[in-house]
Amino acid sequence: MEFLIETILSGLMAGVMYSLVALGFVLIFKASGIFNFAQGVMCLFAALTFAGIMEKTGLPWPIAFVMTIGVMVFVAWAVERFVLRHLVNQEPIILFMVTIGLAYVLEGVGDILWGSDVKVLDIGLPSGASDYMLDNFNIYVEKLEVFAALIAAVLVGFLAIFFQKTRIGRALRAVADDHQAALSVGISLQTIWVIVWSVAGFVALVAGTLWGAKSGVQFSLSLIALKALPVLILGGFTSIPGAIVGGLIIGVGEKLAEIYVGPFVGGAIENWFAYMLALAFLLVRPQGLFGERIIERV
Amino acid sequence: MLYREAGQYKTSYQSDQAIFPIAQDRWVVWAFVAFAFLVVPFFVNDYWTNAVLLPLLIYGLAALGLNILVGYCGQISLGTGGFMAVGAYASYKLMTSFPEMNMIIVVLLSGGITAAVGSLFGLPSLRIKGFYLAVATLAAQFFLVWVFNKFGWFYNYSMTGQITAPDREVFGFLLTGPSALPWVKYLFCLTLLAVFALIAKNLVRGRLGRNWMAIRDMDIAAELIGVRPLLTKLSAFAVSSFYIGMAGSLLFSVYLGAVEVGEVFGINVSFLVLFMVIIGGLGSIVGSFLGAAFLVLLPIFLKNFMVDGLGMLPTMAKHVEILLMGLLIIFFLIVEPHGLARLWQITKEKLRMWPFPY
Amino acid sequence: MSAFVEPARMAGHSGMAKGEVLLRVDNVSLSFGGVKAITNISFDIVKGEVRAIIGPNGAGKTSMLNVINGFYHPQEGTIAWRGKVRRKMKPYEAASNGIARTFQNVALFKGMTTLDNIMTGRGLKMKKNFLWQCLHWGPALTEENEHRRKVEEIIDFLEIQAIRKTPVGRLPYGLQKRVELARALAMEPELLLLDEPMAGMNLEEKEDMSRFILDVNQQFGTTIALIEHDMGVVMDLSDRVVVLDYGRKIADGPPDEVQASQDVIDAYLGVPHEH
Ligand SMILES: Nc1ncnc2c1ncn2[C@@H]1O[C@H](COP(=O)(O)OP(=O)(O)OP(=O)(O)O)[C@@H](O)[C@H]1O
Numbered sequence: 001m002e003f004l005i006e007t008i009l010s011g012l013m014a015g016v017m018y019s020l021v022a023l024g025f026v027l028i029f030k031a032s033g034i035f036n037f038a039q040g041v042m043c044l045f046a047a048l049t050f051a052g053i054m055e056k057t058g059l060p061w062p063i064a065f066v067m068t069i070g071v072m073v074f075v076a077w078a079v080e081r082f083v084l085r086h087l088v089n090q091e092p093i094i095l096f097m098v099t100i101g102l103a104y105v106l107e108g109v110g111d112i113l114w115g116s117d118v119k120v121l122d123i124g125l126p127s128g129a130s131d132y133m134l135d136n137f138n139i140y141v142e143k144l145e146v147f148a149a150l151i152a153a154v155l156v157g158f159l160a161i162f163f164q165k166t167r168i169g170r171a172l173r174a175v176a177d178d179h180q181a182a183l184s185v186g187i188s189l190q191t192i193w194v195i196v197w198s199v200a201g202f203v204a205l206v207a208g209t210l211w212g213a214k215s216g217v218q219f220s221l222s223l224i225a226l227k228a229l230p231v232l233i234l235g236g237f238t239s240i241p242g243a244i245v246g247g248l249i250i251g252v253g254e255k256l257a258e259i260y261v262g263p264f265v266g267g268a269i270e271n272w273f274a275y276m277l278a279l280a281f282l283l284v285r286p287q288g289l290f291g292e293r294i295i296e297r298v
Numbered sequence: 299m300l301y302r303e304a305g306q307y308k309t310s311y312q313s314d315q316a317i318f319p320i321a322q323d324r325w326v327v328w329a330f331v332a333f334a335f336l337v338v339p340f341f342v343n344d345y346w347t348n349a350v351l352l353p354l355l356i357y358g359l360a361a362l363g364l365n366i367l368v369g370y371c372g373q374i375s376l377g378t379g380g381f382m383a384v385g386a387y388a389s390y391k392l393m394t395s396f397p398e399m400n401m402i403i404v405v406l407l408s409g410g411i412t413a414a415v416g417s418l419f420g421l422p423s424l425r426i427k428g429f430y431l432a433v434a435t436l437a438a439q440f441f442l443v444w445v446f447n448k449f450g451w452f453y454n455y456s457m458t459g460q461i462t463a464p465d466r467e468v469f470g471f472l473l474t475g476p477s478a479l480p481w482v483k484y485l486f487c488l489t490l491l492a493v494f495a496l497i498a499k500n501l502v503r504g505r506l507g508r509n510w511m512a513i514r515d516m517d518i519a520a521e522l523i524g525v526r527p528l529l530t531k532l533s534a535f536a537v538s539s540f541y542i543g544m545a546g547s548l549l550f551s552v553y554l555g556a557v558e559v560g561e562v563f564g565i566n567v568s569f570l571v572l573f574m575v576i577i578g579g580l581g582s583i584v585g586s587f588l589g590a591a592f593l594v595l596l597p598i599f600l601k602n603f604m605v606d607g608l609g610m611l612p613t614m615a616k617h618v619e620i621l622l623m624g625l626l627i628i629f630f631l632i633v634e635p636h637g638l639a640r641l642w643q644i645t646k647e648k649l650r651m652w653p654f655p656y
Numbered sequence: 657m658s659a660f661v662e663p664a665r666m667a668g669h670s671g672m673a674k675g676e677v678l679l680r681v682d683n684v685s686l687s688f689g690g691v692k693a694i695t696n697i698s699f700d701i702v703k704g705e706v707r708a709i710i711g712p713n714g715a716g717k718t719s720m721l722n723v724i725n726g727f728y729h730p731q732e733g734t735i736a737w738r739g740k741v742r743r744k745m746k747p748y749e750a751a752s753n754g755i756a757r758t759f760q761n762v763a764l765f766k767g768m769t770t771l772d773n774i775m776t777g778r779g780l781k782m783k784k785n786f787l788w789q790c791l792h793w794g795p796a797l798t799e800e801n802e803h804r805r806k807v808e809e810i811i812d813f814l815e816i817q818a819i820r821k822t823p824v825g826r827l828p829y830g831l832q833k834r835v836e837l838a839r840a841l842a843m844e845p846e847l848l849l850l851d852e853p854m855a856g857m858n859l860e861e862k863e864d865m866s867r868f869i870l871d872v873n874q875q876f877g878t879t880i881a882l883i884e885h886d887m888g889v890v891m892d893l894s895d896r897v898v899v900l901d902y903g904r905k906i907a908d909g910p911p912d913e914v915q916a917s918q919d920v921i922d923a924y925l926g927v928p929h930e931h
């Protein structure tokens with residue numbers, strides 16, 4: 001029993017990470033209809049930059065963190081200025097491809113600036129097992145994972161407030177529905193895109209940092225981030241709650257499958273299980289958990 | 299002779315629908331084909347075949363296949379690497395189980411097996427569209443690579459987990475294995491590519507091709523005029539996978555000789571081939587080759603330039619290469635989303651007008 | 657101009673005589689979630705006639721066509737085609753049964769040329785298998801050319817020779833509508849559904865289109881169901897009119913009769929009523 005709970009808990013924790021990456025996707029997709037394939041690499045890039053700044057300058061982590069936010073905002077600005085602006089009204093597939101190109105650029109720049117060796121990201125996050133859980137419930141939980149879950153919760157709350165309560169947030173939601181409406185709020189589309197990409201960059205930084213603290217900052221981080229894609233499928237591309245719930249489902253499902261199904265088929269099935277789960281799910285509900293049902297008309 | 303359409307009247311629907319309706323085009327193409335078949339084989343050496351020609355031909359074939367699916371039928375796939383792996387492992391099993399089998403048969407059968415697998419993974423396309431489908435094809439990518447890693451039967455339980463191509467002949471000439479001659483490999487791949495490029499062209503200008511494009515452009519209207527969506531999409535998946543499977547088979551047996559599935563057929567290959575199609579031009583046969591040529595030659599050129607020319611460290615050069623690749627993709631999509639094929643067409647149109655542009 | 661198809665030899669045709677009931681809609685209701693698009697509608701379409709379906713915006717006209725060609729499935733009611741009640745069918749089945757269609761918002765294949773768009777309409781009539789298509793030679797080529805000839809006749813008939821090789825995405829709206837008609841005609845349908853074929857056209861284009869529709873009806877005997885807002889056109893073209901309002905049928909009969917009906921006048925003037 002304890003073992004099952006441990007498995008589920010660690011699945012939930014991993015799921016939180018997926019959710020964070022998926023959140024970045026959703027933000028950008030909602031506001032601009034762009035399927036941002038580079039989101040995973042953005043996590044890597046942000047974490048690399050964060051670790052790199054600390055390593056090269058020896059600055060304390062809060063300052064480096066703020067500097068990295070600055071870098072991500074700059075990236076957002078550059079993406080809008082040099083890429084998106086020239087692709088207004090292009091077909092979705094073209095925009096999708098552009099973000100794959102962007103992923104390459106970010107990966108290349110990150111590697112050139114900071115090198116491609118594995119970096120440890122030590123910013124004093126709690127680590128080791130939680131004594132409290134171990135003593136009281138006899139359940140093993142990593143402190144870092146609990147911390148990550150807390151951070152994620154805070155981040156989601158923060159985003160919710162941002163979208164509901166601030167003027168910019170409302171404009172962002174408006175632009176998702178109707179570009180004209182957004183203009184009437186008095187914020188240019190360009191500004192909105194920069195803001196959205198900045199927020200997505202910030203989310204990427206948080207996700208990258210948590211992940212990097214857990215298993216080091218390295219290229220595989222951007223591959224793990226690919227796991228956010230099935231999460232999106234489950235949750236629907238435009239739903240923030242969907243991203244969260246989807247992430248948790250995938251996280252738990254993956255761990256359970258690895259333990260209860262894995263042994264029968266030779267193990268290591270977490271490489272693909274998430275995708276298969278998403279695929280199976282799609283067949284039943286093509287619009288995802290929270291996505292609206294699409295009725296086609298002519 | 300100037301490049302002109304004038305004076306060439308089409309006397310039948312057939313000649314109007316010819317692949318190259320303009321006579322000058324036909325001559326150039328015939329000359330090119332003759333050159334490739336009759337001249338090049340006498341001059342190829344190991345370096346040229348291995349570094350340039352074989353990757354060009356094989357990736358050209360893969361890009362052609364993917365273009366059928368993405369460019370003509372509008373179904374995005376990120377599973378190319380996985381399907382190429384199916385082709386590779388199918389031919390490995392065929393080559394080792396039936397040593398006498400002609401390599402042409404091996405390659406075709408590998409294509410057929412891949413087509414079956416591809417159609418299976420194409421089934422969801424009836425219900426899933428666009429990006430959802432793209433993500434679903436990732437399931438194929440990761441699942442297939444896992445399968446070939448996990449089950450020893452696929453690599454004949456070899457210690458390394460690798461598959462290695464045994465020596466096999468085609469019409470008495472050694473085609474695979476370390477001592478195969480460059481020109482044999484080259485001609486084999488070239489012939490397959492030429493034949494299947496022609497078949498692809500025939501398909502896309504016939505009924506099936508029109509149905510594919512109809513589904514791509516407006517699937518609802520297509521269904522309302524009698525195009526069966528499932529059948530049409532599946533046929534695109536099947537044909538596309540057939541080509542991709544052949545490419546995987548050639549990549550393994552003729553080109554690399556030994557393969558470790560995760561390295562050679564990873565998700566990066568899926569992207570690479572997709573880029574070839576995009577940069578070359580969606581929905582263009584010629585574009586597939588232009589795209590493949592571009593992305594095969596560019597890294598070679600960059601590497602020579604940066605490492606040998608500028609004296610950069612190879613690891614650094616690799617990073618810069620990735621960066622430049624990304625920039626180029628973005629640049630291309632901004633400047634000409636329809637790819638090299640469109641640029642080529644525009645150039646030809648200009649040429650047709652020359653020297654009087656109006 | 658020559659008739660490109662002899663009506664009697666048109667494939668897939670029932671050989672029904674003029675005046676027999678080709679399609680009958682019985683007590684059909686259709687709703688989307690809470691929205692009732694069609695409520696308990698019955699009417700029939702008789703072989704050889706031009707049947708107009710009119711009504712204010714949102715009346716459910718397009719939905720009715722969608723039901724007829726199997727794109728929507730009504731929750732209640734039946735549809736009888738050539739006298740037989742048909743089961744729930746897919747759009748492509750309706751197509752192979754001889755029902756063709758044009759769309760309110762042009763639904764052409766944007767990336768393809770005019771010629772290819774129309775050729776696609778002949779897909780159902782082309783039978784050569786995959787292997788022959790790979791070769792594009794022999795019987796496949798003969799078939800391709802045969803159908804090309806048919807398509808060329810349609811192109812001549814609709815006077816769109818000049819845009820044969822133009823990608824339809826680049827054509828002006830009026831011509832796109834014409835290409836759409838051509839694509840539907842290429843199917844040699846027994847019943848042709850036209851959803852506002854003249855919307856957004858200028859007077860001259862409307863006249864051309866009216867002429868084409870009448871020619872199609874008279875020369876090839878194609879039965880036509882036509883949705884149109886321009887009452888003048890409806891009066892000129894149609895044999896019988898069915899009027900919908902808020903998903904209900906409010907009148908059915910010859911054009912002049914319908915036009916005089918008080919219900920219809922009220923509906924068009926927007927007289928408030930309870931529903
Ligand atoms: N796919 C759909 N999902 C939800 N509601 C729909 C759908 N299709 C039609 N409707 C609704 O059904 C009603 C009838 O629509 P329909 O398109 O049939 O009207 P119409 O008579 O063709 O109007 P118009 O003259 O504007 O074309 C409308 O209220 C419309 O909003």
Ligand SMILES: [Mg+2]
Nearest residue numbers: 717718719760
């Ligand atoms: Mg309508």
